[in-house]
Amino acid sequence: MSHQEHVLGIDIGTGSARAGIFTPDGVMLAEAKTPIAMHRPAEHHVEQSSADIWRAVCSATQRAREAAGVTSDSITSMSVSATCSLVLLDKQDKPLALSPGDEAWNIIVWMDHRATAEAAECTATQAAPLRNLGGVMSPEMQMPKLMWLKRHRPELYAKIGYAGDLGDWLGFKCTGSLERSVCMLSCKWTFDPRPGHGWDHDFLKQIDMQDVLECARLPDQALPVGVALGQLTEEAADDLGLTTRCTFAVGMIDAYAGALGTLGRSLADAPERRLAVIGGTSTCHIGAQPVRREVPGVWGPYPGALCDGFVANEGGQSITGALLDHLAALFSASSEFGDDLHGALSDLLLERLASGDPAPDTHVCPDFIGNRSPLADPEIRGTITGLTLDTPRESFIKVYWAAATSLIYGTRAIIERMNAHGYAIDTLHLSGGHGRSALLRKLYADGTGCRVVLADAPEPVLLGVAVAALAAQANGEVLSVANGLTPGEQTLEPDQAMQALHTARYTAFKKLYEGRLN
Numbered sequence: 001m002s003h004q005e006h007v008l009g010i011d012i013g014t015g016s017a018r019a020g021i022f023t024p025d026g027v028m029l030a031e032a033k034t035p036i037a038m039h040r041p042a043e044h045h046v047e048q049s050s051a052d053i054w055r056a057v058c059s060a061t062q063r064a065r066e067a068a069g070v071t072s073d074s075i076t077s078m079s080v081s082a083t084c085s086l087v088l089l090d091k092q093d094k095p096l097a098l099s100p101g102d103e104a105w106n107i108i109v110w111m112d113h114r115a116t117a118e119a120a121e122c123t124a125t126q127a128a129p130l131r132n133l134g135g136v137m138s139p140e141m142q143m144p145k146l147m148w149l150k151r152h153r154p155e156l157y158a159k160i161g162y163a164g165d166l167g168d169w170l171g172f173k174c175t176g177s178l179e180r181s182v183c184m185l186s187c188k189w190t191f192d193p194r195p196g197h198g199w200d201h202d203f204l205k206q207i208d209m210q211d212v213l214e215c216a217r218l219p220d221q222a223l224p225v226g227v228a229l230g231q232l233t234e235e236a237a238d239d240l241g242l243t244t245r246c247t248f249a250v251g252m253i254d255a256y257a258g259a260l261g262t263l264g265r266s267l268a269d270a271p272e273r274r275l276a277v278i279g280g281t282s283t284c285h286i287g288a289q290p291v292r293r294e295v296p297g298v299w300g301p302y303p304g305a306l307c308d309g310f311v312a313n314e315g316g317q318s319i320t321g322a323l324l325d326h327l328a329a330l331f332s333a334s335s336e337f338g339d340d341l342h343g344a345l346s347d348l349l350l351e352r353l354a355s356g357d358p359a360p361d362t363h364v365c366p367d368f369i370g371n372r373s374p375l376a377d378p379e380i381r382g383t384i385t386g387l388t389l390d391t392p393r394e395s396f397i398k399v400y401w402a403a404a405t406s407l408i409y410g411t412r413a414i415i416e417r418m419n420a421h422g423y424a425i426d427t428l429h430l431s432g433g434h435g436r437s438a439l440l441r442k443l444y445a446d447g448t449g450c451r452v453v454l455a456d457a458p459e460p461v462l463l464g465v466a467v468a469a470l471a472a473q474a475n476g477e478v479l480s481v482a483n484g485l486t487p488g489e490q491t492l493e494p495d496q497a498m499q500a501l502h503t504a505r506y507t508a509f510k511k512l513y514e515g516r517l518n
Helices: 050-068 116-125 128-132 142-152 166-175 182-188 201-206 234-240 254-266 321-330 332-337 341-353 392-419 438-448 460-471 478-484 496-511
Strands: 006-012 016-022 028-035 039-042 045-048 075-082 086-090 160-165 228-231 247-249 274-279 283-289 299-303 311-317 363-365 383-385 427-431 451-455 489-492
Touching (some): 006 050, 006 166, 006 254, 016 050, 016 460, 028 050, 045 050, 075 166, 075 254, 075 460, 086 142, 086 166, 116 142, 128 201, 142 160, 160 166, 160 182, 166 228, 166 247, 182 299, 247 460, 254 274, 254 311, 274 392, 283 392, 332 392, 341 438, 363 392, 363 496, 392 496, 460 478
Parallel strands (some): 427 451
Antiparallel strands (some): 006 016, 228 247, 274 283, 299 311, 363 383
8 A cells, every 4th residue: 555545434323424534554634524313213213314324424435535635546445333223225225214204214223122022032042142142132133123123014024125234234335245244243143153153043943033144135154354345336436435446345343443443452462351442322342352251241252253363252331421411411400511511520520529429329320221231131220319409400410420430330340240251351442432531531440440541543443444444455454454553542540549439339339230230
């Protein structure tokens, strides 16, 4: 790759599509973001539109390229990270709408929980694929969602001509290839990439989904992250403002891009001690080792989902940043903190923390839409305890503090579960929006007792996508590319003076789960 060549990283999050233009040595020249619409037709139903997302991706790409001041033909490869939302197309590869409206709402968003009953049925089979999911099927995975469609919308299910993860769909849209990423197939579809495994037909028969491989056009093998999927079609290149010279590299789920961008170059150094924490709307916790580790209540083990030669485990919290936003919407006093509410509360609470626990009697169970890890229970609901007849402003401050600490204690519980099953985690590689909050950065260190590593790269998720794009020019050698990049790092050590405070709060946090975390 010459000095005049660049790569494009696309990240499709829950609320926006982002594009970043990178140099061959991993320096981001420019970034642009375009919002994505969301539709909530019923409780627990969350939908999006692939047409809307494509417009957002194209807009962000064009503006990022213009801001970077590079030519279209200088971008020689690209890749994608995306949420694990389910895209549905009909047999003519057109959007297959789930709900009426001006947009064709043809995507079941990752956080949609309409398939909770179907997920429980999958878990009850205790079939072999459950060993790769921590023993419990989540309603956020694709098989339960397709089961729900087959049962409740059979006329729509019969029209499916393609079903795929959002990132795989973008590859299809850009190249016409039906191949899928090992990250997406193994993490969300029950595909086992180990030799001699693949799809478990007995399991599919047990859940009455034998036909899903054909109707969704699912392949019999999965491609590694970072290998070339194909060149851009003329139509895709025109829409994106690029050229057909651009290679599309196999992408990954957004959390894995964050892990690759922060953890990838450290995997050669005691990987069992390291955990990538990607915190935004939700939070994912990704560890990887050369050996297989089965951790109850934690997704995986997933061979190759992060990179070849490593087997990943993935814990998670379904709503974290979204919970703080939700609480702000619930409390009218939140309007007193201006446009940068989270920044203002971060400053205020750090100031109060210097004098002790800002709200020692207020506690929150943060699982408002269920617990993803380590309990894997979608029926758990949120709790706020310790409220008094305080002023609305003080009540909001205390609840916000209790919620922020609860997010970190949820991470602590995941770490304890992973450490009981073959990990020895003492270092967190933090990225995402949580890494930009001074309050959350300190809480992650002090509340878990772990060292926190913060990459100097301004957008670690986009950097991880850029690594995959660069790997397409290097025979798919993702780790080799990651090791060749040298973004700086900052390290935050836990404050031992905070240990007693967090020990007391964590004890109270666990009591909210009535002994299930002991």
